[in-house]
Amino acid sequence: MADHHNSVTLDFELNLIKNDAGFYLELITELSKQKSVNLFIWGILPYLSLFTIETSQYIENKFPIYANPMSKEYSQIIRVSRMRIKFFDDTLNKVSGMFELLDWISDFHEEWYINSHKGSFSSLKRALQLDLGIFAYDGHIIGSTHTGLLFTGLAKKNLSEINTDVTASLEKLLFSISKELGSYLAMLSNLTEFTPIKTNSFDYRIQENQLGYKDVNSAEFFSLVFNGSDTISINFSLLLFLSTTNFIRHVMTKLVSGLPDTLFKLKFITLYHLASSLKKLHNYCYPENVFTEHSKKYFQSVINNNEFKKITSKKILRNILVHYQVQDLSDILLCNELNLKDLVEYFFDGEKFEKIDEQVDFQIARISEILEQWLNWSVKPNQFSRW
Numbered sequence: 001m002a003d004h005h006n007s008v009t010l011d012f013e014l015n016l017i018k019n020d021a022g023f024y025l026e027l028i029t030e031l032s033k034q035k036s037v038n039l040f041i042w043g044i045l046p047y048l049s050l051f052t053i054e055t056s057q058y059i060e061n062k063f064p065i066y067a068n069p070m071s072k073e074y075s076q077i078i079r080v081s082r083m084r085i086k087f088f089d090d091t092l093n094k095v096s097g098m099f100e101l102l103d104w105i106s107d108f109h110e111e112w113y114i115n116s117h118k119g120s121f122s123s124l125k126r127a128l129q130l131d132l133g134i135f136a137y138d139g140h141i142i143g144s145t146h147t148g149l150l151f152t153g154l155a156k157k158n159l160s161e162i163n164t165d166v167t168a169s170l171e172k173l174l175f176s177i178s179k180e181l182g183s184y185l186a187m188l189s190n191l192t193e194f195t196p197i198k199t200n201s202f203d204y205r206i207q208e209n210q211l212g213y214k215d216v217n218s219a220e221f222f223s224l225v226f227n228g229s230d231t232i233s234i235n236f237s238l239l240l241f242l243s244t245t246n247f248i249r250h251v252m253t254k255l256v257s258g259l260p261d262t263l264f265k266l267k268f269i270t271l272y273h274l275a276s277s278l279k280k281l282h283n284y285c286y287p288e289n290v291f292t293e294h295s296k297k298y299f300q301s302v303i304n305n306n307e308f309k310k311i312t313s314k315k316i317l318r319n320i321l322v323h324y325q326v327q328d329l330s331d332i333l334l335c336n337e338l339n340l341k342d343l344v345e346y347f348f349d350g351e352k353f354e355k356i357d358e359q360v361d362f363q364i365a366r367i368s369e370i371l372e373q374w375l376n377w378s379v380k381p382n383q384f385s386r387w
Helices: 002-031 037-062 072-084 094-114 122-128 145-152 166-189 218-224 232-254 261-288 293-303 306-311 315-323 340-347 353-375
Strands: 132-137 140-144 211-216
Touching (some): 002 037, 002 166, 002 340, 037 072, 037 166, 037 315, 132 232, 140 145, 140 232, 140 353, 211 218, 218 232, 232 261, 261 293, 261 315, 261 340, 293 353, 306 353
Antiparallel strands (some): 132 211
């Protein structure tokens, strides 16, 4: 019986990986044919990094003969990118460390765009220079230059030596990281045990005339939105939550059709860490009495929802989906062939998978709408420049 359970477990874990490999291979291949890839890749990057790091560790542990270490130069950056989707659940940075990171990103863009002006009329140029690009789909914020840099996994130590052409240096560095990710996916695809399962789920339904951007002054923007002035780190954090939620809601759901396993995973993992991080942000800042009254109300609107609490309490399910390693399952469940649908229904006490997926979608939409109201930034869709 133990041998049978081990076989069922291994088959399930391998199928999870093969499904994800097929999903990402098709997504990246097909999306690269679209102009919008240069915008959407920033939102996809941390999920692809998560897949790369976790499957690499899985292979090292269970199939060491296939272990193929990534470049030391870029593997640490990819590891950091993988952690970004955890938001404030990053065990190394936590809330205070993330605040420092967000502050550095703001300072980096200010130095890059504003303080780079020297000589005649430099003070005027600096006053007029914009340093934050906001990306939108149908008027919904789906990313920004600041959150994009965060998701790359790059940090101060990676960029400290850049002192000439920042744009060219960044492009070169990001190209090398992308090449490393692509090489790993190709290597994995050639291993018999990990041959990608074709999902045939890619379905490009993006209306490109609804893609837009708006350049703003970051200091002015962050002093006006969400919690208002003097709380830039909080406002940056909430912008991160909003853009990530909207990217899943308004972009990812228009890049694939049906209900591929990997899309459910991305939605569930994002919602799980969003819930945890919102609570940590609230608990970290509340004693400092920095929240406005309307911010306190918005926090409670997001957090105090029973369905939200139920979905985001499934830590073991989250761990299985992230690490590809089954744990704490009933012997009855392991008697037969196991799939993602069975696994999810098991952790939700027999509720139908389709219903749970609808609940996850509802919570993502609910939080997206609350955060957009909280943002309090009155820019209409037609006020964004065409992408």
